[in-house]
Amino acid sequence: MIPLIALIAGATVARLVGLAGVDALDGWHPALRVGLALLFTLTGFAHFTSPRREGLIAMVPPRLPHPGMLVTATGVLELAGAVGLLIPATARPVAAGLALLMVAMFPANVSAARRGLTLAGRPVTPLGPRTVLQIVFVGAALTISFGT
Structure with a gap:
């Protein structure tokens, strides 16, 4: 739930700053980039x-090798993606790459939900709500990549 709040709050605050006169944030597209960057900073x-x-x-499906290395690599990609979203010249391709990354990582969420794992002492988000969240996050990235 925290990533969703980060996306919504980050985009809303950025849009308000744009309305207050900051030209770089004048519009929902740049504000959405800020919200998604905040989301990926937190998750990264x-x-x-x-x-x-x-x-x-623990969420990495057991059939995949080197889960620690995979978590490190995806964390680095998420943090690099957050930076790339904030640079107008790179935002569109970076957003497309992040959408692909989220799709590639989704099986870990499915595996974790099916195995009943916990994350930081709390059960992982059940598969239904997690799927809806994933659609929202991927949709935000695709809106940045293909929107105006």
């Missing part, structure tokens, strides 16, 4: 901080 840092890191490693 979770890949490196305890106890979330341990939970994310």
Whole structure:
């Protein structure tokens, strides 16, 4: 739920700043980039901080090798993506790459939900709500990539 709040709050605050006269944030498209960047900053840092890191490693489907390395790699990609979203010249291709990354990582969410895992002491989001969240997040990235 925190990533969704970050997306909505970040985009809303950025849009308000744009309405207050900051030209770089004048419009929903740049504001959405800020919201998505905030989301990926939060989730990216979770890949490196305890106890979330341990939970994310446990979420990696058992058939995949080197779960710690995969969590590190995806964390780096998320943080780099957050930066790339804030640079107008790179935002569109970065957003497309992040959409693909989210699709590629979704099986870990499915696996975690099916195995009844916990993340930082709390059950992972059930598969139905997690799927809806994933659609919203991927949709936001695709809106940045293909929107005006």
